[in-house]
Amino acid sequence: MQESKKIVILGHFGVGKTSLIRRFVSNSFSDNYKVTIGVHITKKVVEISVGKNISLILWDLEGTDDIKTIRSSYLLGTHGAVFVFDVTRPSTFQNLNDDLKITTEKLPDVPLIVVGNKVDLVDLTDLNSILKENNINSDFLSSAKTGESVEELFHKMATLLHNHA
């Protein structure tokens, strides 16, 4: 059977977790916001090198502004985590470093990718200085709307997981 990996997508509500997955899996986007409750699970096969496929099982979790409240059963058997924040809403990244610390405590030894989403809405120079001010390092700045960095971030995760195993 194909190698399959479970990835959880974490972050505050409304940051674009569902939208990123939708862009990645079905290459579509909607401006409407439908709040996710519980978890939606989808799957996508990614080719990481010629002839080498890995299947990503994406757990799109209900957003929360308190990462501690995430049900631990959702995290069981997780191989990789993506933490998404919204670059237009400081409340979703002001405590990012604390949130990431809690995440790594909950998911030790699991590759973690940090993504600032909705970059289509901001000026990149302004954004970089805001992120610097808040001492934030993100791995990707993405837009589910335009597709910017979406493929790359999941691909990066797939590669990390393949090497990690």
Add this chain to the structure above:
Amino acid sequence: MLEKYRRQYRDHKVQFIFVDYDDTIVESDQTLFPLIAGSKLSEEHPFFESVSSLLESSDEVFKFFCIHLRIEKTSLITDITMIKKDEGFLLIIDDLSEHYDSYQSVAQSRNESIIKTELTVIKNQELEERERFKNSFIQNFSHELRSPLTGIMAISDILATTSLNGEQRKMLDFLKHSNSNLSLMLEDILNISSIGSGRLELQQKLFSLAKLFKLLEFTYKTKAKKKNLDFYCHLDEKVPEFVEGDRLRIYQVLTNLLDNAIKYTTKGNIKLSIVFNQKWANKVSLRFEVSDTANGIPQESFDTIFESFTQLNTENKANGSGLGLAIVKGLLKLMGSKIRLNSTVGEGSVFYFDLLLRFPLQTFPAEHMDNASVFVPERIKRIVINFAF
């Protein structure tokens, strides 16, 4: 009500499935999803694929809440329990769609309203930031412009003392007139930006309203005459002679309104009146009114004419900064009042506002007043000098 909850929490449907450790469905009732014995469970939904590895752990029971499952054409929101047995594991799927749907609508409106509030706060902060930047930019820039202007004015004054022929003197007069216009405009700009940035503070002092009125009457009668307009004045006799307030700013509001009236009126008359509204122990409410017989202002422009840099009649732009009414609005706001307007297109306009002013219980003879009552502020002096004499 209980019946509704009973249906949500207890009356729901449950499916039981037994699966062996090779992921093959051994037995399943078909209560929720059509799962056929002999098929692979993990191929039915990725949820099962990602939890199958858990069976290798030492735990016996796993419980998952609020899992969205879509198998064949059935979509449900479920709680799923996995219990390890010797020959395989038991799956119990509870359909709690109804319960979770109502939870979803609650979460939807909660999240939407939180996000909306957050974005509104951010937007307001940005607007304020921009406004502050604009005001300090204008203020600095106008200050910078002042010194060369003062230089030009000083040189023009010196030039006036030299011997000039008629032509040259005419040109110098024009130069001086333009200078003082420019200086007034600069002052307007400084005023509007200090109002906008909250830097302007009102001075509450006792002053003679009657004298202020006389000064306005004198100035504008002359100005009106120059344009062949009539100028009428009315000071209600119940208006106290002395009141407490910011004389300079009240004067500024009225001159802005009167200047505007004169500017836009080509025939007919301008009228200034101060009317008594009401009196309390030591306070009085007065209505100040400036009316004209200009073209009038269409209703749809009522709000925009009080915004900065809006001029109704763009052909007239050369006269003044176009900030007059914005200054009026800003100053009156500081004084706790509001400029109002009645206007009929083709007939004219009435601008008016009410002020609540303190007044002394006994009247002060003029000589007891501090110099403020007779002192003519710099700007007023200039206007009087420029236009009245």
